[in-house]
Amino acid sequence: MAKSSLSLPRIIVQDMWSHKWLLLLSFVVFANAVAVVYTSYVSRQLTTKWDQQLQQRDKLDIEWRNLLLEEQSLADSSRITRIATKELDMTRPLPSEEVVVKIP
Amino acid sequence: MSKKQAKVIKKPQLIQWRLKVVIGFILFLFSALVVRAAYIQVVEPDKLRHESDMRTLRTTSNQVQRGLITDRNGDMLAVSVPVKAVWADPKEVHKFDGFKDMRRWKALADVLHEPEQTLLDRVKDPKKRYVYLKRQVTPAVAEYIRQLKIPGIRLKDESRRYYPAGEITAQLIGLTNIDDVGIEGIEKNYNDWLTGTPTKQKVRKSRDGHVVERLSTVQQGEKPNDLVLSIDxxxxxxxxxxxxxxxxxxxxxxxxxxxxxxxxxxxxxxxxxxxxxPNSREHLQSFRMxxxxxxxxxxxxxxxxxxxxxxxxxxxxxxxxxxxxxxxxxxxxxxxxxxxxxxxxxxxxxxxxxxxxxxxxxxxxxxxxxxxxxxxxxxxxxxxxxxxxxxxxxxxxxxxxxxxxxxxxxxxxxxxxxxxxxxxxxxxxxxxxxxxxxxxxxxxxxxxxxxxxxxxxxxxxxxxxxxxxxxxxxxxxxxxxxxxxxxxxxxxxxxxxxxxxxxxxxxxxxxxxxxxxxxxxxxxxxxxxxxxxxxxxxxxxxxxxxxxxxxxxxxxxxxxxxxxxxxxxxxxxxxxxx
Missing domain, CATH: 3.40.710.10 (DD-peptidase/beta-lactamase superfamily)
Structure with missing residues (x-):
């Protein structure tokens, strides 16, 4: 029978060592597989984020349009004229009273 | 002899047939799994793929607003704002017992300013599949209607054109009809320029509705163009x-x-x-246009x-x-x-x-x-x-x-x-x-x-x-x-x-x-x-x-x-x- 010189772990290690390249390759394959899974996970998350940003953009665009309308009605020149003349007692000078200052 | 013989220690012996049965059984199970996997993945993968796609693939399209019309200084003369159309699928209303809770219909009628009976009449015929209940409702009203959760009542994106200058530029700018097509004035002549088309995309959505993958563009949209007039x-x-x-x-x-x-x-x-x-068209007289x-x-x-x-x-x-x-x-x-x-x-x-x-x-x-x-x-x-x-x-x-x-x-x-x-x-x-x-x-x-x-x-x-x-x-x-x-x-x-x-x-x-x-x-x-x-x-x-x-x-x-x-x-x- 075999003696203690032949221990099982030792044989295993020796065997692995003799196939070290194969072992390395299999490890790389495994790592690769994990990386693929991880990358696709990250890419999905980014896509989701992208989509949310696009939705955000649409929402802001809608808000912008409504604000435009509001600005337009507030800045309406007939409204400003009315406020200026009625509430602030301002008048427009006649052309003959006007002095145009030219900036050289 | 017999005594001695009895003393012989029996060597433990493998019962070969048991081992074979167990190994055979395990091999069978594994091969069954392999065959099944191969069947699913190689021989007939389409069916499951189809099932999966049915649950995750969606076609999305973005809403495109008609282009802005501004004067020479950037003052707005026509702006489109997104609104919603409320429509009903009478078949679905009937199928899912939409008339169970009449309080919801009452609320719907109130928010749309329409008599309840008119709305009910419109969805009476269960053979119909598409009836407008009201067009161009504001987003706030649309949200309210969504929360009423009446079966078969849906919302659709559309847009409404506002003319901030009102009657001042009415004949010049013209009008769009309810489907956002220019029918008068500049809106008519520059209709193609102002109108965009939505981009349709095939996407994969996750269970909670997030887009996780963009697959392909079904239809490349066209961006609407703005128009700058010479008007001051x-x-x-x-x-x-x-x-x-x-x-x-x-x-x-x-x-x-x-x-x-x-x-x-x-x-x-x-x-x-x-x-x-142009913002209120109920009393439109054509000679004024x-x-x-x-x-x-x-x-x-x-x-x-x-x-x-x-x-x-x-x-x-x-x-x-x-x-x-x-x-x-x-x-x-x-x-x-x-x-x-x-x-x-x-x-x-x-x-x-x-x-x-x-x-x-x-x-x-x-x-x-x-x-x-x-x-x-x-x-x-x-x-x-x-x-x-x-x-x-x-x-x-x-x-x-x-x-x-x-x-x-x-x-x-x-x-x-x-x-x-x-x-x-x-x-x-x-x-x-x-x-x-x-x-x-x-x-x-x-x-x-x-x-x-x-x-x-x-x-x-x-x-x-x-x-x-x-x-x-x-x-x-x-x-x-x-x-x-x-x-x-x-x-x-x-x-x-x-x-x-x-x-x-x-x-x-x-x-x-x-x-x-x-x-x-x-x-x-x-x-x-x-x-x-x-x-x-x-x-x-x-x-x-x-x-x-x-x-x-x-x-x-x-x-x-x-x-x-x-x-x-x-x-x-x-x-x-x-």
Whole structure:
């Protein structure tokens, strides 16, 4: 029978060592597989984020349009004229009273 | 022996068949799994793929709003805002027992401002699959309806067009219909430019509705374009207010006004009264939707006279200091009579224009071949499209004839026998202001001035403008159009409206002009059609509109009022023609 010189772990290690390249390759394959899974996970998350940003953009665009309308009605020149003349007692000078200052 | 034999330790022995059974069983299980996996993945993968796709693949499309229309300074004239349409699938309503909770229908009816019964009637027929309940509801109302959770009631994206300027630009900008298609005005002519198409994309969605993968673009959308008009909203507003006032004050059928930039041919304002509110369409009357500044033509009457003078000067049939006798205030031409309001005696060309003498201008016209005059009329754009990109332009016409009687030649010189629209009239005066160069008109903001054609020499155009100053001064026909600070070269016109078989009792009151004479910037034409009452003369009805809009617009554009020194110089130039 075999003696203690032949221990099982030792044989295993020796065997692995003799196939070290194969072992390395299999490890790389495994790592690769994990990386693929991880990358696709990250890419999905980014896509989701992208989509949310696009939705955000649409929402802001809608808000912008409504604000435009509001600005337009507030800045309406007939409204400003009315406020200026009625509430602030301002008048427009006649052309003959006007002095145009030219900036050289 | 037997005892000894019994003492022999039995070696443990493998029961081979058991082992085989177990191994065989395990191998069978594994191979079954492998076969199943291979079957699913290799032999028939499509079915499961299909099942998966059914649950995750979606086609999304983004909502595209119609392009904005702005004026030259970026003021909004038309804005689209997303809204929702509420629609029902009656089949689904019936299938999922939609009428179980009538309180929800009551709430729906209340928020849509419709009688409950009307809504219920619409979804009565379970065979129908698509019924609109209400269109263009605001996002807030839509959210409320969504939360009512009535089975079979759905929301759809659509958009609503708002016109912040309302009636001021109504005819010019036009309208879109409920499906966002332009049906009038600029909205119609630039429909393709303003309309975008949505991009449709195939995406994969996760269980909670997030997009996790973008697969392909089903349909590449097109971005809508914005439109920048040449209109200056401030001037437009002023112009509309004044023309509206004048139309109402004189109880006229309609009035229109056009403001042109003389150096670029851009339309700074184009307004028509009566107008309508494009934001509320319940009481729309089609006659209010006409953009009268281009769709309606009229005989230009006396407003044509400066161009007769200019033609005579240009072709050498008259000198700038010509004196023409208009005594005794009328003359006989080919058996008919041409008359002035009273006897003006001997008149210079400037005075003929200032007094608007028909006799004087007829004599001038008769002194030149009719072809020369007609040729000038045509080269001023009369009887032809102005090239403005708006629907429904009526270019007017010039009477064609092989033989012109003297009387016809005379009437041609005071604006009868030809028709023009308001824009054409303004364009002709812009030509005077632009040194005799006729420019194409544009409703879009231009980046560089367009190519023009020289109709009159700059000298002739200037001279005629100096002469026209007399019209708005003491002794002229339109003191009302005088502006303090900006010298005006303008002309009144009052033409009788032609009816079947002759001329009727209705008038068209006109005023057109350029200002300031020393540094022309704007040309304005004002037309008031069929004013009621005694005040129908162009100077009285249209003159004040011209003065108010012109002085206001020049102030808005920061045009320098004339200095004292320049005023003296101008007056001297004007006197030199007397």
């Amino acid at each position: 909203q401030r001037i437009q507003q002023l112009a509309y207010r004044e023309i509206k006032k004048a139309t109402e004050l004189n109880q006229a059928a309609w009035g229109s006004i056009v403001v042109l930039d003389v150096h670029t041919g851009e339309v700074l304002a184009m307004a028509t009264s009566p107008s309508y509110n 006409r953009n009268r500044a281009i769709t309606d033509s009229f005989e230009p009457g006396s407003t044509i006279k400066p161009f007769v003078v200019a033609s005579a000067l240009q072709d050498g049939y008259a000198k700038a200091d010509e004196i023409i006798s208009t005594s005794p205030g009328w003359m006989r031409v080919g058996g008919r009579q041409v008359r002035d309001s009273h006897n003006n005696g001997n008149l210079s060309l400037a005075k003929i224009l200032a007094k608007s003498s028909n006799v004087g201008i007829s004599k001038l016209s008769l002194s030149m071949p009719v072809e020369k005059l007609l040729d000038k009329y045509y080269s001023l754009g009369l009887g032809n499209y102005t090239g403005i990109d708006l629907p429904g332009e009526a270019p007017g016409m010039i009477r064609e004839s092989h033989r012109w009687s003297d009387f016809e030649r005379a009437t041609l010189s005071f604006g009868y026998g030809l028709t023009a629209n308001t824009l054409q009239l303004a364009r002709m005066y812009a030509t005077l202001g632009n040194g005799g160069k006729l420019l194409p008109v544009s409703i879009l903001k231009l980046t560089k001035p367009p190519e023009g054609t020289q109709v009159f020499s700059p000298k002739v155009a200037k001279d005629v403008m100096y002469m026209l100053q007399g019209v708005t001064e003491a002794g002229g026909t339109a003191r009302q159009a005088h502006i303090n600070g900006y010298p005006v070269a303008g002309k009144t016109g009052t033409s009788r409206k032609a009816v079947a078989g002759g001329y009727g009792d209705d008038y068209v009151s006109l005023f057109a002009g350029v200002a300031p004479v020393n540094n022309p910037r704007l040309a304005i034409a004002v037309v008031v059609n069929a004013p009621e009452g005694d005040r129908y003369y162009g100077g009285v009805v249209s003159g004040p509109v011209f003065a108010k809009v012109m002085s206001g617009a020049l102030q808005l554009l920061n045009v320098e009022p004339i200095s004292k020194a320049e005023q003296v110089k101008l007056a001297a130039m004007e006197r030199s023609f007397d």
